[in-house]
Amino acid sequence: MTSSVSQPQSEKERPLGFQEHDHARCVDQALSAVEERCVEAGLRFTPVRRKVLELLLHEHRALGAYAILDLLRDAGFGSQPPVAYRALDFLLENGFVHKIERLNAFVACTHPGESHSPAFMICRLCDAVAEAHSTQAKSALGEAAQATGFQIERTSVEAEGVCPTCADKADT
Amino acid sequence: MTSSVSQPQSEKERPLGFQEHDHARCVDQALSAVEERCVEAGLRFTPVRRKVLELLLHEHRALGAYAILDLLRDAGFGSQPPVAYRALDFLLENGFVHKIERLNAFVACTHPGESHSPAFMICRLCDAVAEAHSTQAKSALGEAAQATGFQIERTSVEAEGVCPTCADKADT
DNA sequence: ACCCTCATGTGATCTTATAACATTAACGGC
């Protein structure tokens, strides 16, 4: 799922993230990983929560809360905003999804389980979102923070630009 | 105005940013600097635009668009959302203010004129916002971007935490 | 069975942002 630090291996589609991959498999893997972590941590991975994560993994891009809500409704769940927001809150709190502030939208985490301060690359043309491992961004601000005595609790790092796929299209 | 990389020099108040400073003066300076840049660049620094910047400089913290709108109304300007948003768009485009995505709010730029990719520290207790010079955050993501072929155009780096002033209060 | 807690369903409301269109002000060519 949109792993971010290597060259594209196939040119055939690269449809949603920046890279081709076995999507059905990556969805299943991620769901299992999260399920396992919930059991370990005594968290309730309820049907709505599972469904929301599944939808985000399946779509493999950032979705707004109301887009998620529509899909939930189609799947027979409640259709009022809090249904989606509550599931998202749970998933956010536990690091299974991230919020893309720039888009007011949500993406499934690319590497759940690992503790990390995420950084994102967002394509302004197709809205694809890739998550990068970024320990560094934190430390970049860390210096300034230390100098002022500011205590950092969370960071959000987002880059907007053009993904390889869209750049290719533009060349044509 | 909330310059970010040095020790607090006075303990008497540190009211809005993380540091004490001659506020009236810093507002005037910033306004002049922006005015000058607009003349140079052939930009129209109209009354609404000036007023919005002035308000942000004066308040010296992140304000929501509707808070700005209220202040505009008080000052005799139009009172419909587009009035504020359009002025903000202008100021954003030209780097005179920044948007804090996390708060859906806007702050006056701390060092207009210098080209920079801003990074912010946001106090979750008092909403004070400090802007740090950060060339590094860009480069942190830059590596991942280069590896995938992603072309970065803009970055947004925000850290949420507790500012020195609020931390002091908590200790008491 | 009971209680307590957490999760869900639902309606209403609030905040943030934009679309669309009319009106007015500034700017350049002549």
Add this chain to the structure above:
DNA sequence: GCCGTTAATGTTATAAGATCACATGAGGGT
């Protein structure tokens, strides 16, 4: 100085995002 073009503003309406408040239901422990 007049006129056409362009950019800025005013105003109405509405879209999009997020939360509040309160009722109902499902699990877990005793």
